[in-house]
Amino acid sequence: MNTTTASLSEKGHSLAGMRILVCGKGGSGKSTISALLAAMLLRRNYEVLVIDGDVSNPEGLIRLLFGTGVEGEPEPLVEFFGGLDVVTCPVDDPSPLTRVGDSVPLAEKKIDVEEEIPPQFIRQRGRMRFLQVGKISTYGQGCDGPLEKVVRDFIASGDAVSIIDMKAGVEHFGRGIPHSLDIVLGVLDYTLESVSIARRMAEFCHQAGIENYWLILNKIGSDEIESMILDKLGDLHHRVIGPIHFDQNLIKLGLTGASLEAYRSVEEFEHIAEQLEDRVSGIGRRK
Ligand SMILES: Nc1ncnc2c1ncn2[C@@H]1O[C@H](COP(=O)(O)OP(=O)(O)OP(=O)(O)O)[C@@H](O)[C@H]1O
Numbered sequence: 465m466n467t468t469t470a471s472l473s474e475k476g477h478s479l480a481g482m483r484i485l486v487c488g489k490g491g492s493g494k495s496t497i498s499a500l501l502a503a504m505l506l507r508r509n510y511e512v513l514v515i516d517g518d519v520s521n522p523e524g525l526i527r528l529l530f531g532t533g534v535e536g537e538p539e540p541l542v543e544f545f546g547g548l549d550v551v552t553c554p555v556d557d558p559s560p561l562t563r564v565g566d567s568v569p570l571a572e573k574k575i576d577v578e579e580e581i582p583p584q585f586i587r588q589r590g591r592m593r594f595l596q597v598g599k600i601s602t603y604g605q606g607c608d609g610p611l612e613k614v615v616r617d618f619i620a621s622g623d624a625v626s627i628i629d630m631k632a633g634v635e636h637f638g639r640g641i642p643h644s645l646d647i648v649l650g651v652l653d654y655t656l657e658s659v660s661i662a663r664r665m666a667e668f669c670h671q672a673g674i675e676n677y678w679l680i681l682n683k684i685g686s687d688e689i690e691s692m693i694l695d696k697l698g699d700l701h702h703r704v705i706g707p708i709h710f711d712q713n714l715i716k717l718g719l720t721g722a723s724l725e726a727y728r729s730v731e732e733f734e735h736i737a738e739q740l741e742d743r744v745s746g747i748g749r750r751k
């Protein structure tokens with residue numbers, strides 16, 4: 465641990481330097497929660513690195529983070545590693561990524577984003593940087609495994625908390641992507657499908673040795689619905705770090721393209737961020 469990490473941790477910044485994967489059912493609110501978490505962590509003086517790991521959805525996350533004023537998406541990180549002709553699917557070829565012009569695989573080496581990543585791959589505002597792994601952009605492009613390999617192996621050095629917004633479902637678990645992550649944050653909405661996916665992700669996290677598996681209940685319309693979902697979760701209910709209520713304003717914000725940073729749901733999220741810090745400091749960094 466370097467001195468900056470040590471000093472941040474002493475102040476209760478237990479998430480410093482950690483990598484958080486945000487995942488769950490389609491439409492449950494993963495991107496919204498990634499943006500809310502980023503906004504809340506910035507308020508708590510963390511440095512934040514948001515990575516769009518969703519290879520399908522265009523533009524949504526960057527709008528929630530920066531509003532509509534931002535000048536387009538950054539270049540895809542997969543290009544930094546040589547592009548789709550070079551980067552392989554992690555199932556066919558589990559070997560780690562290498563940087564272009566570097567013969568040594570990334571393996572344990574972390575990347576200093578400020579020093580090593582050229583500016584065209586980054587959008588930045590203050591203490592937040594935004595990167596994206598790449599998108600499915602052409603017909604017949606093939607499997608999105610290589611893009612997920614970037615999620616797996618792109619590990620930043622320093623104190624920034626990495627928040628990785630994933631595409632819906634559990635395919636990335638099937639590919640073993642989470643093996644390099646510290647925290648998996650599962651997002652549920654009010655459906656039984658959400659509960660089933662949360663249960664399956666719990667099993668995958670157990671198999672991957674991830675103890676920091678926490679759940680957020682999103683779009684909760686009433687106490688009754690919240691307790692019904694908690695009931696359905698059974699023994700997983702102790703993994704829940706908080707609810708976010710159903711709020712039409714969040715939908716309006718998504719439609720108008722305004723940034724979530726100044727939004728009042730960020731306040732609602734404060735308790736969730738505190739819970740996350742507490743739970744993670746109880747378990748600690750992944751061995
Ligand atoms: N608490 C909430 N209350 C009301 N609407 C919400 C809430 N959270 C998210 N939404 C809305 O639900 C929709 C889906 O949210 P979001 O895009 O964050 O989900 P997602 O899980 O990232 O979706 P995808 O699986 O497509 O990536 C958006 O219109 C968003 O504004």
Ligand SMILES: [Mg+2]
Nearest residue numbers: 494495518521
């Ligand atoms: Mg999304």
